[in-house]
Amino acid sequence: xxxxxxxxxxxxxxxxxxxxxxxxxxxxxxxxxxxxxxxxxxxxxxxxxxxxxxxxxxxxxxxxxxxxxxxxxxxxxxxxxxxxxxxxxxxxxxxxxxxxxxxxxxxxxxxxxxxxxxxxxxxxxxxxxxxxxxxxxxxxxxxxxxxxxxxxxxxxxxxxxxxxxxxxxxxxxxxxxxxxxxxxxxxxxxxxxxxxxxxxxxxxxxxxxxxxxxxxxxxxxxxxxxxxxxxxxxxxxxxxxxxxxxxxxxxxxxxxxxxxxxxxxxxxxxxxxxxxxxxxxxxxxxxxxxxxxxxxxxxxxxxxxxxxxxxxxxxxxxxxxxxxxxxxxxxxxxxxxxxxxxxx
Amino acid sequence: xxxxxxxxxxxxxxxxxxxxxxxxxxxxxxxxxxxxxxxxxxxxxxxxxxxxxxxxxxxxxxxxxxxxxxxxxxxxxxxxxxxxxxxxxxxxxxxxxxxxxxxxxxxxxxxxxxxxxxxxxxxxxxxxxxxxxxxxxxxxxxxxxxxxxxxxxxxxxxxxxxxxxxxxxxxxxxxxxxxxxxxxxxxxxxxxxxxxxxxxxxxxxxxxxxxxxxxxxxxxxxxxxxxxxxxxxxxxxxxxxxxxxxxxxxxxxxxxxxxxxxxxxxxxxxxxxxxxxxxxxxxxxxxxxxxxxxxxxxxxxxxxxxxxxxxxxxxxxxx
Numbered sequence: 302x303x304x305x306x307x308x309x310x311x312x313x314x315x316x317x318x319x320x321x322x323x324x325x326x327x328x329x330x331x332x333x334x335x336x337x338x339x340x341x342x343x344x345x346x347x348x349x350x351x352x353x354x355x356x357x358x359x360x361x362x363x364x365x366x367x368x369x370x371x372x373x374x375x376x377x378x379x380x381x382x383x384x385x386x387x388x389x390x391x392x393x394x395x396x397x398x399x400x401x402x403x404x405x406x407x408x409x410x411x412x413x414x415x416x417x418x419x420x421x422x423x424x425x426x427x428x429x430x431x432x433x434x435x436x437x438x439x440x441x442x443x444x445x446x447x448x449x450x451x452x453x454x455x456x457x458x459x460x461x462x463x464x465x466x467x468x469x470x471x472x473x474x475x476x477x478x479x480x481x482x483x484x485x486x487x488x489x490x491x492x493x494x495x496x497x498x499x500x501x502x503x504x505x506x507x508x509x510x511x512x513x514x515x516x517x518x519x520x521x522x523x524x525x526x527x528x529x530x531x532x533x534x535x536x537x538x539x540x541x542x543x544x545x546x547x548x549x550x551x552x553x554x555x556x557x558x559x560x561x562x563x564x565x566x567x568x569x570x571x572x573x574x575x576x577x578x579x580x581x582x583x584x585x586x587x588x589x590x591x592x593x594x595x596x597x598x599x600x601x602x603x604x605x606x607x608x609x610x611x612x613x614x615x616x617x618x619x620x621x622x623x624x625x626x627x628x629x630x631x632x633x634x635x636x637x638x639x640x641x642x643x644x645x
Numbered sequence: 646x647x648x649x650x651x652x653x654x655x656x657x658x659x660x661x662x663x664x665x666x667x668x669x670x671x672x673x674x675x676x677x678x679x680x681x682x683x684x685x686x687x688x689x690x691x692x693x694x695x696x697x698x699x700x701x702x703x704x705x706x707x708x709x710x711x712x713x714x715x716x717x718x719x720x721x722x723x724x725x726x727x728x729x730x731x732x733x734x735x736x737x738x739x740x741x742x743x744x745x746x747x748x749x750x751x752x753x754x755x756x757x758x759x760x761x762x763x764x765x766x767x768x769x770x771x772x773x774x775x776x777x778x779x780x781x782x783x784x785x786x787x788x789x790x791x792x793x794x795x796x797x798x799x800x801x802x803x804x805x806x807x808x809x810x811x812x813x814x815x816x817x818x819x820x821x822x823x824x825x826x827x828x829x830x831x832x833x834x835x836x837x838x839x840x841x842x843x844x845x846x847x848x849x850x851x852x853x854x855x856x857x858x859x860x861x862x863x864x865x866x867x868x869x870x871x872x873x874x875x876x877x878x879x880x881x882x883x884x885x886x887x888x889x890x891x892x893x894x895x896x897x898x899x900x901x902x903x904x905x906x907x908x909x910x911x912x913x914x915x916x917x918x919x920x921x922x923x924x925x926x927x928x929x930x931x932x933x934x935x936x937x938x939x940x941x942x943x944x945x946x947x948x949x950x951x952x953x954x955x956x957x958x959x960x961x962x963x964x
Contacts, residue, residue: 351861352860352861353857353860353861372860372865373857373860373861374860374861374862374863374864374865378861379861379862380857380858380861382854382857382858383854384852384854386852386854386855386857386858388855388858388859388873388877389855389877390873390876390877399859399862399872400862400863403862403863403864403868404863447862451862451863
């Protein structure tokens with residue numbers, strides 16, 4: 302168990318900053334998610350922590366020890382790749398025992414540990430198979446068992462669920478988080494999927510263009526975004542952004558906070574003329590697509606909500622003042638968030 | 646005001662877009678369908694037939710020289726040299742005299758031994774040279790790797806008939822003229838470039854993840870290569886072994902240029918220089934010498950055929 306910390310970490314590829322001066326520290330035993338669009342530098346950051354990529358600048362600390370110049374094998378970490386990277390020529394047993402062979406553990410001890418890890422992940426029955434005889438979910442569990450078996454101080458996971466089909470992914474999220482809670486090992490998890498990040502992370506670091514935009518709990522990230530990037534990257538559909546105050550600021554609000562105005566609504570509500578041009582029924586919920594002035598805006602309701610709106614017409618909608626966020630129109634930064642900065 | 650609840654009503658039956666005129670209704674013609682089925686069956690049988698005829702033709706085409714070679718080995722001189730007889734039949738009883746002649750009047754056993762020693766050594770040298778070269782070109786050199794790989798392959802295309810002139814100087818300086826060591830030194834000049842290029846394609850097809858995983862799992866890069874990359878590339882390595890073995894066995898120009906003593910010769914030059922005397926060809930013994938190495942090689946190729954082909958096509962597509 303250990304804390305992972307990076308200080309002013311940068312990586313340049315051909316003059317482009319893939320990772321641009323990141324400061325980030327996990328807490329002990331935390332499930333920390335690096336979330337961002339593809340190409341934002343999250344995988345590069347993870348690979349630098351793992352020692353697979355030398356940083357251009359900055360330092361990496363694991364358990365308070367500087368490991369920047371150490372090879373991967375000296376870092377006491379385990380990593381699960383997107384592809385699972387199982388050794389195709391070895392049985393499941395030998396795959397899991399591979400890190401123990403490197404540590405030159407006695408054979409009996411190896412066997413004991415492999416059985417233990419396989420037991421935790423429920424793959425005892427597969428030990429004599431080859432990786433190509435396994436399903437995607439089984440491969441993932443073998444990769445996790447191999448990561449677990451050497452009792453590392455940190456788990457690094459690079460989009461481990463992206464090769465699973467959608468149905469299997471939900472149960473895999475559940476298993477993965479339960480597994481992490483049980484072993485209690487600090488975990489850094491890279492994903493571009495906001496559902497995975499929101500569902501599993503203790504904290505989420507939202508990344509874009511090599512920088513961290515915001516670090517916080519899923520609640521903080523969703524309810525209190527630091528800038529328009531975070532506000533629109535999370536949430537589906539994303540936060541509505543409407544210019545206000547003569548273009549001097551952007552008002553942001555979530556689609557679920559945007560409801561038809563009623564006369565009974567008091568001062569704490571702000572009214573917008575909303576032109577609806579399309580509606581979408583999604584089973585559990587219903588979406589309205591339309592415009593406020595020039596800006597497009599989406600409203601979201603539970604499918605059973607009794608909402609009467611004529612398509613093609615303009616009517617009054619409202620948002621509670623407390624649910625409005627104010628952003629700077631150029632920098633995208635929040636104007637109404639105390640202590641907002643680019644700190645990580 | 647209307648509700649935005651989804652409209653479940655289906656399109657109106659009077660909608661002109663959904664009406665199809667009766668004249669366009671599909672007609673189910675059983676007779677025509679039966680004709681179609683018959684035609685499909687005939688096509689299937691015909692295409693099978695063409696496939697088998699073609700395959701048989703090429704199999705015979707490839708096997709005929711072998712058959713003729715083996716047939717000739719056991720013929721007596723009077724049988725072989727009579728143009729009025731069918732050359733594919735034994736018109737006189739077969740004989741083992743030609744094989745006996747090969748072993749008693751030439752140093753064929755020595756040729757075979759030399760060939761095997763040279764081949765094995767060349768294979769080892771090739772592996773030692775080509776594996777690290779191919780690995781580093783495919784993994785470490787980035788954009789340079791591709792260009793260098795092609796440059797190395799171009800070296801392979803320079804004909805030995807030109808290269809033996811400068812190489813003879815090298816052989817002389819090393820003091821290995823007229824020994825089979827000359828071949829051990831010279832042959833890697835063409836096996837290493839080709840095999841490097843072949844293996845590059847192979848290594849590129851192996852995901853980097855696997856060796857990075859091994860490095861995370863506690864191994865150094867060299868150990869990771871040894872324990873993950875090489876075992877996974879056994880088909881490629883096997884291709885390299887078989888290929889450099891075959892290239893070495895049939896090489897002629899360098900062997901002819903650098904070796905003259907009988908006891909240092911390999912099969913390819915040994916039998917041709919010692920069983921063709923002036924204008925006299927000892928055909929049956931020549932054929933015996935060829936068949937004795939060709940048939941084991943052919944069997945070896947067959948055993949590894951699938952892996953051999955996959956090794957080659959990988960190199961061809963991804964190299």
